[in-house]
Amino acid sequence: MYKVGVLAIQGAVSEHIACLDRLPDVEGLAVKTMAEINQVDGLILPGGESTAMGKILGYYNMLEPLRTKIANGLPVWGTCAGLILLAKEITGQPVRYFSTMDITVRRNGYGSQLDSFETTVSLPNVSHGNIPLVFIRAPYIEKVGESVEVLAKIQGRIVAAAQNNMLVTSFHPELTTDLSFHRYFFEHFIQNRAAK
Ligand SMILES: NC(=O)CC[C@H](N)C(=O)O
Numbered sequence: 491m492y493k494v495g496v497l498a499i500q501g502a503v504s505e506h507i508a509c510l511d512r513l514p515d516v517e518g519l520a521v522k523t524m525a526e527i528n529q530v531d532g533l534i535l536p537g538g539e540s541t542a543m544g545k546i547l548g549y550y551n552m553l554e555p556l557r558t559k560i561a562n563g564l565p566v567w568g569t570c571a572g573l574i575l576l577a578k579e580i581t582g583q584p585v586r587y588f589s590t591m592d593i594t595v596r597r598n599g600y601g602s603q604l605d606s607f608e609t610t611v612s613l614p615n616v617s618h619g620n621i622p623l624v625f626i627r628a629p630y631i632e633k634v635g636e637s638v639e640v641l642a643k644i645q646g647r648i649v650a651a652a653q654n655n656m657l658v659t660s661f662h663p664e665l666t667t668d669l670s671f672h673r674y675f676f677e678h679f680i681q682n683r684a685a686k
Pocket residue numbers: 536537538539540541569570571572574597598626627628629
């Protein structure tokens with residue numbers, strides 16, 4: 491049984507856990523402390539509000555130790571606000587959080603009119619069927635470094651990417667019934683890594 495944590499500070503935590511628990515061999519756990527994070531095989535940074543999560547992580551002195559764990563290879567998947575926490579650059583704002591992934595992200599990148607929308611995409615590398623995507627005040631990735639793999643683009647904008655042990659999506663797979671991205675994170679970032 492693999493343990494996958496969901497950082498339970500704020501945001502869409504229980505939805506991710508429900509998806510993880512539907513995967514064979516996976517137990518989803520809400521994690522709040524470094525002691526709890528040290529027990530898991532992988533970590534999801536959920537959607538929510540990156541500013542609030544960053545402040546609380548700072549308040550509990552978790553930014554540095556968690557950054558070190560991610561830099562040392564902890565498999566991590568940032569959805570939406572979680573993507574912002576991992577980005578090295580955030581357009582128009584000086585504050586950075588873990589700053590481990592070589593991407594430049596634009597917060598609330600779809601503006602007020604298209605604050606939230608849904609679409610579907612075909613990503614043969616991730617799943618055979620069409621994948622439903624839910625965007626909620628979503629960021630998008632403006633620029634990626636050389637060692638970043640772009641996984642998905644919508645309307646010409648990068649919305650999913652990977653680098654080493656890090657996966658990011660600007661949408662919310664945990665708000666759909668489709669498990670493609672949860673399975674992809676588990677199989678490619680956690681299970682394969684453990685087998686190496
Ligand atoms: N759904 C989300 O996670 C939204 C992210 C939020 N707009 C932020 O900037 O942190």
